[in-house]
Amino acid sequence: xxxxxxxxxxxxxxxxxxxxxxxxxxxxxxxxxxxxxxxxxxxxxxxxxxxxxxxxxxxxxxxxxxxxxxxxxxxxxxxxxxxxxxxxxxxxxxxxxxxxxxxxxxxxxxxxxxxxxxxxxxxxxxxxxxxxxxxxxx
Amino acid sequence: xxxxxxxxxxxxxxxxxxxxxxxxxxxxxxxxxxxxxxxxxxxxxxxxxxxxxxxxxxxxxxxxxxxxxxxxxxxxxxxxxxxxxxxxxxxxxxxxxxxxxxxxxxxxxxxxxxxxxxxxxxxxxxxxxxxxxxxx
Ligand SMILES: [Zn+2]
Ligand SMILES: [Zn+2]
Ligand SMILES: [Zn+2]
Ligand SMILES: [Zn+2]
Numbered sequence: 635x636x637x638x639x640x641x642x643x644x645x646x647x648x649x650x651x652x653x654x655x656x657x658x659x660x661x662x663x664x665x666x667x668x669x670x671x672x673x674x675x676x677x678x679x680x681x682x683x684x685x686x687x688x689x690x691x692x693x694x695x696x697x698x699x700x701x702x703x704x705x706x707x708x709x710x711x712x713x714x715x716x717x718x719x720x721x722x723x724x725x726x727x728x729x730x731x732x733x734x735x736x737x738x739x740x741x742x743x744x745x746x747x748x749x750x751x752x753x754x755x756x757x758x759x760x761x762x763x764x765x766x767x768x769x770x771x772x
Numbered sequence: 773x774x775x776x777x778x779x780x781x782x783x784x785x786x787x788x789x790x791x792x793x794x795x796x797x798x799x800x801x802x803x804x805x806x807x808x809x810x811x812x813x814x815x816x817x818x819x820x821x822x823x824x825x826x827x828x829x830x831x832x833x834x835x836x837x838x839x840x841x842x843x844x845x846x847x848x849x850x851x852x853x854x855x856x857x858x859x860x861x862x863x864x865x866x867x868x869x870x871x872x873x874x875x876x877x878x879x880x881x882x883x884x885x886x887x888x889x890x891x892x893x894x895x896x897x898x899x900x901x902x903x904x905x906x907x908x
Contacts (some may be wrong), residue, residue: 714846716854717894718852720892721895723897725897728852728854735836737873737874738873739851751899752898756895759892759895761787764859
Protein backbone atom coordinates (compact mmCIF):
# COMPACT_ATOMS: atom_id res chain seq x y z
CA UNK A 635 0.00 0.00 0.00
CA UNK A 636 1.44 3.39 -0.91
CA UNK A 637 1.69 5.77 1.96
CA UNK A 638 -0.52 8.78 2.10
CA UNK A 639 1.24 12.03 1.30
CA UNK A 640 1.37 14.53 4.09
CA UNK A 641 0.01 18.04 3.43
CA UNK A 642 3.45 19.64 3.41
CA UNK A 643 4.35 17.89 0.23
CA UNK A 644 5.15 14.37 1.27
CA UNK A 645 7.52 15.15 4.11
CA UNK A 646 6.54 13.38 7.26
CA UNK A 647 6.95 15.22 10.53
CA UNK A 648 9.84 14.07 12.64
CA UNK A 649 8.50 11.49 15.05
CA UNK A 650 9.91 10.33 18.32
CA UNK A 651 11.81 7.22 17.48
CA UNK A 652 13.85 4.79 19.45
CA UNK A 653 15.37 2.80 16.67
CA UNK A 654 18.59 1.79 18.32
CA UNK A 655 17.65 0.09 21.55
CA UNK A 656 17.35 -3.65 21.80
CA UNK A 657 14.79 -5.45 19.62
CA UNK A 658 12.35 -5.66 22.50
CA UNK A 659 12.18 -1.88 22.63
CA UNK A 660 13.79 -1.66 26.03
CA UNK A 661 14.29 1.88 27.18
CA UNK A 662 17.36 3.61 28.46
CA UNK A 663 19.05 6.80 27.43
CA UNK A 664 21.97 5.24 25.55
CA UNK A 665 22.66 2.42 23.13
CA UNK A 666 25.62 0.35 21.98
CA UNK A 667 26.41 0.96 18.27
CA UNK A 668 26.21 -2.26 16.23
CA UNK A 669 28.92 -0.87 13.92
CA UNK A 670 31.70 0.38 16.23
CA UNK A 671 30.40 -0.67 19.70
CA UNK A 672 30.50 2.93 20.92
CA UNK A 673 28.15 3.71 23.81
CA UNK A 674 25.98 6.51 22.39
CA UNK A 675 23.54 8.76 24.27
CA UNK A 676 20.10 8.84 22.59
CA UNK A 677 19.74 12.60 22.97
CA UNK A 678 21.19 14.29 19.89
CA UNK A 679 21.49 17.98 19.00
CA UNK A 680 19.29 19.04 16.10
CA UNK A 681 17.01 16.00 15.90
CA UNK A 682 14.04 14.70 17.86
CA UNK A 683 15.81 11.44 18.40
CA UNK A 684 19.08 9.93 17.31
CA UNK A 685 18.82 7.10 14.81
CA UNK A 686 22.45 6.47 13.92
CA UNK A 687 25.84 6.43 15.58
CA UNK A 688 27.51 9.89 15.49
CA UNK A 689 30.94 8.28 15.19
CA UNK A 690 30.58 5.67 12.39
CA UNK A 691 27.05 6.64 11.13
CA UNK A 692 25.79 3.04 11.43
CA UNK A 693 22.13 2.45 12.28
CA UNK A 694 19.95 -0.57 12.99
CA UNK A 695 16.97 -1.90 11.08
CA UNK A 696 14.10 -1.58 13.51
CA UNK A 697 11.52 0.46 11.60
CA UNK A 698 9.71 -0.82 8.56
CA UNK A 699 7.90 1.64 6.32
CA UNK A 700 7.12 4.46 8.69
CA UNK A 701 9.98 5.71 10.85
CA UNK A 702 9.20 4.91 14.45
CA UNK A 703 6.66 2.18 13.73
CA UNK A 704 9.11 -0.44 15.05
CA UNK A 705 7.49 -2.98 12.75
CA UNK A 706 10.64 -4.53 11.29
CA UNK A 707 11.73 -7.75 12.88
CA UNK A 708 14.98 -7.65 10.92
CA UNK A 709 17.27 -5.95 13.43
CA UNK A 710 20.13 -5.95 10.90
CA UNK A 711 22.99 -3.48 10.82
CA UNK A 712 22.25 -0.51 8.55
CA UNK A 713 25.38 0.81 6.91
CA UNK A 714 25.65 4.42 5.73
CA UNK A 715 25.47 4.11 1.95
CA UNK A 716 25.19 7.57 0.46
CA UNK A 717 24.38 11.23 1.01
CA UNK A 718 21.61 13.32 -0.50
CA UNK A 719 20.38 16.89 -0.01
CA UNK A 720 16.88 18.19 0.58
CA UNK A 721 15.68 21.30 -1.23
CA UNK A 722 16.35 23.26 1.98
CA UNK A 723 20.01 22.20 1.85
CA UNK A 724 19.79 19.71 4.70
CA UNK A 725 21.95 16.61 4.29
CA UNK A 726 20.22 13.23 4.51
CA UNK A 727 22.06 9.98 5.13
CA UNK A 728 20.93 7.00 3.08
CA UNK A 729 21.24 3.79 5.08
CA UNK A 730 21.00 0.27 3.71
CA UNK A 731 20.36 -2.81 5.82
CA UNK A 732 23.16 -5.33 5.27
CA UNK A 733 20.77 -8.15 6.20
CA UNK A 734 17.69 -7.44 4.06
CA UNK A 735 18.71 -4.60 1.72
CA UNK A 736 16.05 -2.13 2.90
CA UNK A 737 16.93 1.55 2.36
CA UNK A 738 16.10 4.50 4.60
CA UNK A 739 16.85 8.24 4.63
CA UNK A 740 17.79 9.90 7.90
CA UNK A 741 18.61 13.43 8.93
CA UNK A 742 22.14 14.04 10.12
CA UNK A 743 22.63 15.16 13.71
CA UNK A 744 24.56 18.18 14.96
CA UNK A 745 27.27 16.03 16.52
CA UNK A 746 27.76 13.55 13.68
CA UNK A 747 31.43 13.00 12.80
CA UNK A 748 32.08 15.63 10.11
CA UNK A 749 34.91 13.63 8.55
CA UNK A 750 32.74 10.52 8.25
CA UNK A 751 29.95 12.58 6.66
CA UNK A 752 32.39 14.21 4.28
CA UNK A 753 33.97 10.90 3.27
CA UNK A 754 30.56 9.55 2.39
CA UNK A 755 29.59 12.65 0.42
CA UNK A 756 32.93 12.57 -1.44
CA UNK A 757 32.75 8.91 -2.40
CA UNK A 758 31.31 9.33 -5.93
CA UNK A 759 33.80 12.10 -6.70
CA UNK A 760 36.82 10.29 -5.26
CA UNK A 761 36.06 7.26 -7.39
CA UNK A 762 37.40 8.81 -10.58
CA UNK A 763 34.64 7.37 -12.73
CA UNK A 764 32.98 10.71 -13.31
CA UNK A 765 34.73 13.30 -15.47
CA UNK A 766 34.77 15.83 -12.65
CA UNK A 767 37.27 17.99 -14.49
CA UNK A 768 34.80 18.33 -17.33
CA UNK A 769 32.15 19.45 -14.86
CA UNK A 770 34.38 22.16 -13.44
CA UNK A 771 34.78 23.68 -16.88
CA UNK A 772 31.00 23.94 -17.41
CA UNK B 773 8.12 16.67 -4.24
CA UNK B 774 10.25 18.49 -6.74
CA UNK B 775 13.34 19.18 -4.67
CA UNK B 776 15.30 16.49 -6.40
CA UNK B 777 14.03 17.15 -9.88
CA UNK B 778 16.92 17.76 -12.18
CA UNK B 779 16.00 19.15 -15.51
CA UNK B 780 17.57 16.68 -17.86
CA UNK B 781 14.55 16.70 -20.11
CA UNK B 782 15.42 16.94 -23.76
CA UNK B 783 12.48 15.05 -25.10
CA UNK B 784 8.87 15.92 -25.63
CA UNK B 785 6.55 15.05 -22.79
CA UNK B 786 3.81 12.67 -23.83
CA UNK B 787 0.91 11.13 -21.98
CA UNK B 788 1.73 7.83 -20.41
CA UNK B 789 -0.42 4.78 -20.13
CA UNK B 790 1.53 2.33 -17.98
CA UNK B 791 0.37 -1.21 -18.43
CA UNK B 792 -1.09 -2.51 -15.21
CA UNK B 793 -0.41 -6.13 -15.91
CA UNK B 794 1.32 -6.74 -12.59
CA UNK B 795 4.33 -8.43 -14.14
CA UNK B 796 7.50 -6.40 -14.45
CA UNK B 797 8.60 -6.78 -18.07
CA UNK B 798 12.17 -7.69 -18.93
CA UNK B 799 11.99 -6.82 -22.61
CA UNK B 800 10.49 -4.23 -24.95
CA UNK B 801 10.31 -0.54 -24.08
CA UNK B 802 8.81 1.81 -21.51
CA UNK B 803 8.01 5.49 -21.74
CA UNK B 804 9.72 7.76 -19.21
CA UNK B 805 7.17 9.37 -16.88
CA UNK B 806 9.24 12.52 -16.65
CA UNK B 807 10.66 13.27 -20.09
CA UNK B 808 8.64 10.95 -22.32
CA UNK B 809 11.65 9.20 -23.83
CA UNK B 810 10.96 5.72 -25.14
CA UNK B 811 13.48 3.54 -23.32
CA UNK B 812 14.50 0.01 -24.23
CA UNK B 813 14.33 -2.32 -21.22
CA UNK B 814 17.64 -3.90 -22.07
CA UNK B 815 20.64 -1.65 -21.49
CA UNK B 816 23.81 -1.54 -23.62
CA UNK B 817 25.40 -4.36 -21.63
CA UNK B 818 22.34 -6.60 -21.67
CA UNK B 819 21.24 -5.57 -18.16
CA UNK B 820 17.61 -4.72 -17.38
CA UNK B 821 17.03 -1.00 -17.02
CA UNK B 822 14.51 0.50 -14.68
CA UNK B 823 15.32 4.17 -15.08
CA UNK B 824 15.46 6.55 -18.01
CA UNK B 825 19.06 7.05 -19.27
CA UNK B 826 18.31 10.68 -20.18
CA UNK B 827 16.73 12.12 -16.98
CA UNK B 828 17.36 9.11 -14.66
CA UNK B 829 13.77 9.13 -13.40
CA UNK B 830 12.01 5.85 -12.76
CA UNK B 831 8.62 4.48 -11.78
CA UNK B 832 7.56 2.75 -8.58
CA UNK B 833 6.46 -0.56 -10.07
CA UNK B 834 8.12 -3.05 -7.72
CA UNK B 835 7.39 -3.57 -4.04
CA UNK B 836 10.79 -3.93 -2.43
CA UNK B 837 9.49 -4.90 0.99
CA UNK B 838 7.00 -7.62 0.08
CA UNK B 839 8.48 -8.37 -3.37
CA UNK B 840 6.40 -8.41 -6.55
CA UNK B 841 4.59 -5.55 -8.25
CA UNK B 842 3.78 -2.31 -6.40
CA UNK B 843 0.40 -0.61 -6.63
CA UNK B 844 1.89 2.86 -6.29
CA UNK B 845 3.23 3.52 -9.81
CA UNK B 846 4.42 6.95 -8.73
CA UNK B 847 7.31 8.73 -10.42
CA UNK B 848 10.65 8.12 -8.75
CA UNK B 849 13.26 10.90 -8.65
CA UNK B 850 16.99 10.20 -8.57
CA UNK B 851 18.30 11.58 -5.26
CA UNK B 852 21.78 10.14 -4.76
CA UNK B 853 24.61 8.06 -6.11
CA UNK B 854 25.92 5.17 -4.05
CA UNK B 855 29.31 3.60 -4.61
CA UNK B 856 29.30 -0.04 -3.53
CA UNK B 857 32.28 -1.90 -2.08
CA UNK B 858 32.87 -3.57 -5.44
CA UNK B 859 32.99 -0.06 -7.02
CA UNK B 860 29.65 -0.56 -8.78
CA UNK B 861 27.53 2.56 -8.89
CA UNK B 862 23.87 2.68 -7.94
CA UNK B 863 21.27 5.41 -8.38
CA UNK B 864 19.08 5.87 -5.31
CA UNK B 865 15.51 6.77 -6.24
CA UNK B 866 12.76 8.16 -4.04
CA UNK B 867 9.10 7.82 -5.00
CA UNK B 868 7.49 11.26 -5.32
CA UNK B 869 4.18 9.70 -4.28
CA UNK B 870 4.95 7.43 -1.32
CA UNK B 871 8.61 8.25 -0.41
CA UNK B 872 9.77 4.65 -0.88
CA UNK B 873 13.51 4.36 -1.61
CA UNK B 874 15.02 2.00 -4.18
CA UNK B 875 18.40 1.55 -5.76
CA UNK B 876 19.34 0.40 -9.23
CA UNK B 877 22.63 0.02 -11.09
CA UNK B 878 23.97 2.90 -13.16
CA UNK B 879 23.98 1.99 -16.85
CA UNK B 880 26.88 2.80 -19.15
CA UNK B 881 24.75 5.23 -21.19
CA UNK B 882 23.17 7.06 -18.21
CA UNK B 883 23.34 10.84 -18.47
CA UNK B 884 26.78 11.76 -17.07
CA UNK B 885 25.87 15.38 -16.44
CA UNK B 886 22.96 14.45 -14.18
CA UNK B 887 25.10 11.88 -12.37
CA UNK B 888 27.72 14.54 -11.75
CA UNK B 889 25.17 17.08 -10.56
CA UNK B 890 23.88 14.56 -8.04
CA UNK B 891 27.42 13.79 -6.92
CA UNK B 892 28.40 17.41 -6.27
CA UNK B 893 25.12 18.63 -4.78
CA UNK B 894 25.89 17.75 -1.14
CA UNK B 895 29.32 19.36 -1.42
CA UNK B 896 27.83 22.60 -2.67
CA UNK B 897 25.81 22.84 0.55
CA UNK B 898 27.96 21.41 3.35
CA UNK B 899 26.41 21.42 6.85
CA UNK B 900 29.69 22.65 8.33
CA UNK B 901 32.43 25.01 7.14
CA UNK B 902 34.84 23.11 4.92
CA UNK B 903 37.76 24.87 6.62
CA UNK B 904 37.48 22.31 9.41
CA UNK B 905 39.14 19.88 7.02
CA UNK B 906 42.02 22.17 6.15
CA UNK B 907 44.20 20.70 8.88
CA UNK B 908 43.40 17.07 8.18
ZN1 LIG C 1 29.25 3.45 15.56
ZN1 LIG D 1 16.84 -5.31 7.49
ZN1 LIG E 1 13.39 10.49 -18.78
ZN1 LIG F 1 5.57 4.92 -4.59
